[in-house]
Amino acid sequence: MKELRLMKGNEALAEAAIRAGADAYFGYPITPQSEIIEYLMRENPVERTGMIVLQAESEVAAINMVYGAAGCGKRAMTSSSSPGMSLKQEGISYIAGAELPCVLVNVVRGGPGLGTIQPSQSDYFQAVKGGGHGDYKLIVLAPATVQESVDYVKLAFELAFKYRNPIMILSDGIIGQMMEKVELFEQQPRLTEAPEWATVGKKPGRDSVIVTSLQLQSEEQEKVNLRLQAKYREIEKNEVRYETHLCEDAEYLFAAFGSCARITRKAMEMAREKGIKVGLIRPQTLYPFPVDAINKLAGQVKGILTVEMNAGQMVEDVRLAVNGKTKVEHFGRFGGMIPSPDEILNALEQKIIGG
Amino acid sequence: MTEEIIIAGFGGQGVLSMGQILCYSGVMQEKEVSWMPSYGPEMRGGTANCTAIISDKDISSPVLNAFDTAIVLNQPSMDKFEDAVKPGGLLIYEENGMTRKPRRTDINICAIPAYDESIKMNNTKVFNMIVIGGFLKVKPILELENVIKGLKKVLPERYHNLIPLNEQAIRRGMEIIRTEHSLAK
Amino acid sequence: MAENLIKPENLVYEKTKVLTDRVMHYCPGCGHGTAHRMLAEAIDELGLQGETIGVAPVGCSVLAYYYFDVDMTEAAHGRAPAVATGIKRVFPEKTVFTYQGDGDLAAIGTAETIHACNRGENILIVFINNGIYGMTGGQMAPTTLPGMKSSTSPRGRDVATMGNPLKITELIAQLPGTYFVTRQSVHTPGNARKTKRALKKALEYQKLNKGTCFVEIVANCPSGWKMTPVQSNKWMEENMFPFYPLGDIKVPE
Numbered sequence: 001m002k003e004l005r006l007m008k009g010n011e012a013l014a015e016a017a018i019r020a021g022a023d024a025y026f027g028y029p030i031t032p033q034s035e036i037i038e039y040l041m042r043e044n045p046v047e048r049t050g051m052i053v054l055q056a057e058s059e060v061a062a063i064n065m066v067y068g069a070a071g072c073g074k075r076a077m078t079s080s081s082s083p084g085m086s087l088k089q090e091g092i093s094y095i096a097g098a099e100l101p102c103v104l105v106n107v108v109r110g111g112p113g114l115g116t117i118q119p120s121q122s123d124y125f126q127a128v129k130g131g132g133h134g135d136y137k138l139i140v141l142a143p144a145t146v147q148e149s150v151d152y153v154k155l156a157f158e159l160a161f162k163y164r165n166p167i168m169i170l171s172d173g174i175i176g177q178m179m180e181k182v183e184l185f186e187q188q189p190r191l192t193e194a195p196e197w198a199t200v201g202k203k204p205g206r207d208s209v210i211v212t213s214l215q216l217q218s219e220e221q222e223k224v225n226l227r228l229q230a231k232y233r234e235i236e237k238n239e240v241r242y243e244t245h246l247c248e249d250a251e252y253l254f255a256a257f258g259s260c261a262r263i264t265r266k267a268m269e270m271a272r273e274k275g276i277k278v279g280l281i282r283p284q285t286l287y288p289f290p291v292d293a294i295n296k297l298a299g300q301v302k303g304i305l306t307v308e309m310n311a312g313q314m315v316e317d318v319r320l321a322v323n324g325k326t327k328v329e330h331f332g333r334f335g336g337m338i339p340s341p342d343e344i345l346n347a348l349e350q351k352i353i354g355g
Numbered sequence: 356m357t358e359e360i361i362i363a364g365f366g367g368q369g370v371l372s373m374g375q376i377l378c379y380s381g382v383m384q385e386k387e388v389s390w391m392p393s394y395g396p397e398m399r400g401g402t403a404n405c406t407a408i409i410s411d412k413d414i415s416s417p418v419l420n421a422f423d424t425a426i427v428l429n430q431p432s433m434d435k436f437e438d439a440v441k442p443g444g445l446l447i448y449e450e451n452g453m454t455r456k457p458r459r460t461d462i463n464i465c466a467i468p469a470y471d472e473s474i475k476m477n478n479t480k481v482f483n484m485i486v487i488g489g490f491l492k493v494k495p496i497l498e499l500e501n502v503i504k505g506l507k508k509v510l511p512e513r514y515h516n517l518i519p520l521n522e523q524a525i526r527r528g529m530e531i532i533r534t535e536h537s538l539a540k
Numbered sequence: 541m542a543e544n545l546i547k548p549e550n551l552v553y554e555k556t557k558v559l560t561d562r563v564m565h566y567c568p569g570c571g572h573g574t575a576h577r578m579l580a581e582a583i584d585e586l587g588l589q590g591e592t593i594g595v596a597p598v599g600c601s602v603l604a605y606y607y608f609d610v611d612m613t614e615a616a617h618g619r620a621p622a623v624a625t626g627i628k629r630v631f632p633e634k635t636v637f638t639y640q641g642d643g644d645l646a647a648i649g650t651a652e653t654i655h656a657c658n659r660g661e662n663i664l665i666v667f668i669n670n671g672i673y674g675m676t677g678g679q680m681a682p683t684t685l686p687g688m689k690s691s692t693s694p695r696g697r698d699v700a701t702m703g704n705p706l707k708i709t710e711l712i713a714q715l716p717g718t719y720f721v722t723r724q725s726v727h728t729p730g731n732a733r734k735t736k737r738a739l740k741k742a743l744e745y746q747k748l749n750k751g752t753c754f755v756e757i758v759a760n761c762p763s764g765w766k767m768t769p770v771q772s773n774k775w776m777e778e779n780m781f782p783f784y785p786l787g788d789i790k791v792p793e
Contacts, residue, residue, distance in 0.1 A: 006382050024630050032394055052629045057655035064619035068626025071613045094616050178417045179390035181382055199611035201591040201634055210605045212614035265415035340420035
């Protein structure tokens, strides 16, 4: 059944959480994502599905509530924006270390520090390189539309339980605040059976379940690390997602993610009108990164321009993927400034075509 | 057809909801739409704006720096967005409270005394609907019946009794908008 | 023959099944072992083993999950009340407890402690107060007494520069979310029995959804205090108890 609505990104994402059969949301207000908890409180999903929503005393508490609920084998999630996400990093590291599933949403704003409340992509490194302490990875999904904000919530819970790993939805102030048409998926049932790794109370005849990220013996900790790394290789094999536009005849390539990819698409259309054969690759998963796809395109084009609302973060992963095959440059606006299609086209002409 | 619109004014003038009504109406007419607000402290009593895009095809960027139409409802908004109208585009401004006329000569310019008209109608809340009416007169991209359907989506049910009044306001807006500078001449 | 005496009908004491057989890592004379046993016996006697989920802290009792034979989650430093909140909210019918030391509960986790208590989360918080950071080697705790020496207050705690010891138990007793707040010790058999009674009461109140129950156990730390176990118990009675007097602080009306 098609259910088409015009919704704000943040509100659509919150509705998707209810429909994905989430059991619990714990959060703390911060601009530009407070609509998520506001929407959930208004909808009162405990009456619709039994889903719990709680406003925690801090982002730190919220992520640890997620940790507790996730350890019970439940679909738990939290959301925040950049400064709040920094506070959550300790908890995320524990959740990754204890190999629990959960969904994290970062509606990114400009930084560092308190920064600005305007849209940004400057948390790319934090999201894809771990963020907290220790060797761990999150699967990072980067929606570019309100529709993807919705679809990725369902996907995120599926991946979280498939890999017992935290999943990050890396949104930004544009995707969170804008309204678009969105098709909502049908209500999914909440989980009824707890997985065997969940703390549910010790049953006779089985050992107690211990949820922990602590191994005092180095030999044991190394085994944990090796197991995590094996899992990440599996994720890299199975879960790469990306989209390409007009790459077949492309002589140049844009690489951009999230809302910035949409602005870049506009620049691509303008370039095409001028006769510049430029395509666009938009990674939908920032980790795992579409290394092979970019490497292949690198053999075809004369240069690649990454366009980001940061000072140059994804460009490093693009360069690693390209591995010297072609020129890779970065164009960015930051601090809450949004690049215009004109600027992007100009940067392509200056840095890649003319450079 | 792609219409890229910026609507700007003081917070409380109904700037954001005007964009939403246009987008909802677009959905009713099976168009692709996107609405992007300014957000943050500037909304609280300061200036607010939103970008509304209505198109027959997929919308790439929801954020723009040049617009087909700018609807400006106060002087700071005119100062900020007059230059953002594409050559050949449209600027609609509300006359009340403006301290100067628009300066561009390469665009179409219309004035609408919506505030005065809303006082005549004994309901300043329909101010923004008068402006929408004026816009749709100059750029008839949406059918009136779809705008009414869109209104029903935006307004909570308890306000649906006000829809006839809003329709009346749209029609008034269509009547009172005035062309000040036309490239068609 | 001794073998003939080992029969069920002659049994006067049996280790509770809620404690595992694992040898505890605690120092000789430390209060944690007895405190663990009292909590485990309380869970056992109320028949709650199969529905209890515990939360271990960071500190000396970081490995508490090796000793309690119940499902447990190991929390980040100070975050146990938030973790317990997450568990209790998705499993309101289960019995949930945290077991935390003074650094964990009253320093780095003060916010989580106060807010869980203020929300009246239906959980049991067991608070071991020995006035010192044991696991990291005897540094000053939020509950270290004025003038008390530690590796980070080697000339004794100077309240003018290091602040005052925090009576967090009295503080949380003020909050409407707490239902039963008491301070006990486990250094004598009589005190240990009182502690168990308090823990049982707290677990029973949890079943009735009465709000947060908070049991402080003032304990010794022979290693951290650099005393023999016997000396440390005497020192505790003479110095800790006057500042942290034993007894109920908030009881249901």
